[in-house]
Amino acid sequence: MINSRLKQSNKRIFSGIQPTGNLHLGNYLGAIKNWVNLQGDIFSIFSIVDLHAITVPQEPSQLKSSTHEVTAAIIASGIDPKSAIVFNQSSVKEHAELAWIFNCVCRIGWLNRMTQFKEKAGKNREKATVGLYGYPVLMAADILLYKATHVPVGDDQKQHIELARDIASSFNNMFAHDDQKDFFSLPEPQILGQATRVMSLRDGTKKMSKSDFSDFSRINLTDNKDDIVKKIKKAKTDAFPIPESETELSSRLEAQNLINIYAGFEEKSPQVVLDEYSGKGFADFKKDLTEILIEKI
Ligand code: AMP
Ligand code: TRP
Numbered sequence: 001m002i003n004s005r006l007k008q009s010n011k012r013i014f015s016g017i018q019p020t021g022n023l024h025l026g027n028y029l030g031a032i033k034n035w036v037n038l039q040g041d042i043f044s045i046f047s048i049v050d051l052h053a054i055t056v057p058q059e060p061s062q063l064k065s066s067t068h069e070v071t072a073a074i075i076a077s078g079i080d081p082k083s084a085i086v087f088n089q090s091s092v093k094e095h096a097e098l099a100w101i102f103n104c105v106c107r108i109g110w111l112n113r114m115t116q117f118k119e120k121a122g123k124n125r126e127k128a129t130v131g132l133y134g135y136p137v138l139m140a141a142d143i144l145l146y147k148a149t150h151v152p153v154g155d156d157q158k159q160h161i162e163l164a165r166d167i168a169s170s171f172n173n174m175f176a177h178d179d180q181k182d183f184f185s186l187p188e189p190q191i192l193g194q195a196t197r198v199m200s201l202r203d204g205t206k207k208m209s210k211s212d213f214s215d216f217s218r219i220n221l222t223d224n225k226d227d228i229v230k231k232i233k234k235a236k237t238d239a240f241p242i243p244e245s246e247t248e249l250s251s252r253l254e255a256q257n258l259i260n261i262y263a264g265f266e267e268k269s270p271q272v273v274l275d276e277y278s279g280k281g282f283a284d285f286k287k288d289l290t291e292i293l294i295e296k297i
Contacts, residue, residue, distance in 0.1 A: 011042045014148035014187075016049040016089065016139070017074065019067040020058070021210035022220035025293075026198035028077060029264040030154025034192045036078035038152060044084035045146055046074065051089045051096060051138060055131040056120075073221055089142065098141035099134070105171050106137050110163055116156065140164035144184045152190040155197040156207060161189040195264030201235040204253025225294050232290045237282040244278040246270055255282070262289050265296055 015035060017027065035046055048067050067088055079086060089095050111117070114136055121128035139160050143151055144167070151161050168184035176183040200206040200217040208218045216234055223231070236254040243249050249256045249270070256270075262285075263270045277285050 009043075011150055012146060012148045013038055013042050013044040013150050013152060013190075014047070014143050014146050015045075015152050016047040016052070016142055017070060018053045019048050019050055019063060019070040019088075020053050021066070022218075022222055023070060023073050024198075024208055024210060024218040024220050025261060026154060026195075026208040026218070028221060029193055029195035029198055029261065030156075031152060032074055032077045032079070033264070034152045034190065035074070035084070037192075038150075038190075039079065039084040042150065045148070046079060046084055046086050047142060048086070048088045049139075049142065052135060055129055055135050077221070092145075094145055095138065095141050098145050099138040102137045102141050102144075102167050102171070103134060105174065106134075106140070106163070106167050110166060111136065113159075114163070115159060136160040136163045137167070140167045143187050144168055147185060148187050149185055150190050151187050152192060155191050158189050158191060161187060193264050194268070194270060195260045198261060198264075199253065199257040201231060201254075201257075203236070204255075204257050219293060219297070221297060223297065228293050228297065229290055232286050232293065235286070237286075242274065242277045242280050242282070242285060244274060246274065249274065258282075258285070258289060262292065265292050 013035075015031060017023075017031065023032075035044065038044060048070050050063060050067055053063060053066075071086065071088075074086065075081065111133060117128075117133055117135070120132060136159075139157075140163060143161070143164050151157075151164075153161065165186040168186050172181050172183050198208045200208050200212060200214075201219070202212075202214055202217045206212070206217070210218075212218060216231055219228060219231055235258060237258065238252055238255060240252070240255075242255070242259075243252075249259060259270050259273050262268075263273050266273070
């Protein structure tokens with residue numbers, strides 16, 4: 001039963017997370033932490049998107065246990081099933097049904113622009129499944145099925161939400177009667193916090209990801225104290241002291257990533273973090289960041 005606490009009635013949140021592999025800091029700071037902050041004020045629906053997960057090969061029993069694990073992890077992070085709806089996507093068959101209807105609205109040209117498909121399919125584009133290609137159409141169905149108005153996600157999902165907007169307005173134009181031209185409202189991405197794109201700890205040009213072969217590239221939400229100490233110690237930085245301004249920081253990707261992670265957890269702006277640490281080396285900063293991570297994770 002959803003808590004009957006007054007929520008802003010004109011807004012509705014939908015977001016999803018795939019039940020694959022370990023959740024990491026990027027998932028937490030880019031998505032889950034914001035979900036936790038929003039759930040009390042806005043009607044919220046969060047889905048463990050198992051139909052999205054099968055766009056790449058999965059071992060069925062592993063998928064089942066990952067679904068339980070991810071659900072446990074988001075509840076442990078503060079999602080309260082009394083405040084928000086939490087469910088697994090495949091238990092509501094209408095996601096797949098609406099996705100089919102949207103397949104007949106979405107244009108191939110729109111999907112060809114999706115950078116995530118290009119990254120995931122890589123050189124094996126011809127061998128990728130049609131499901132992987134159509135993945136953003138299913139995502140549009142997830143959001144629009146509940147007529148969600150806001151979609152809190154990490155920066156990497158912005159393009160998919162723009163596509164959901166294109167699908168919604170195209171559907172409205174094609175099928176809705178004149179008095180229902182806003183049948184589907186256009187969902188807004190909510191890209192919140194200081195760490196909307198958390199990068200790999202080994203390479204500041206790459207997104208922190210579940211699929212990176214190196215476990216040292218990410219902090220998993222299941223990492224213990226020793227793992228966190230080791231990973232932050234090994235995290236790539238550079239030989240210069242911490243700068244004074246964000247402009248100076250912007251060309252030092254690995255340093256910027258660590259500052260943003262710190263800022264994300266402490267809910268401070270990166271500039272406030274720089275004001276605290278400018279002129280110091282990374283050793284002191286890493287010690288403090290490690291303590292914060294150990295405490296929160
Ligand atoms: P996924 O694990 O791909 O299902 O992603 C779940 C949520 O985490 C989405 O809202 C993503 O945008 C977000 N996310 C995943 N990786 C990162 C990252 N490295 N930085 C920020 N947000 C991320
Ligand atoms: N594609 C999203 C990701 O990989 C997960 C997702 C599926 C999602 N459906 C969604 C996110 C609907 C927001 C809204 O991160």
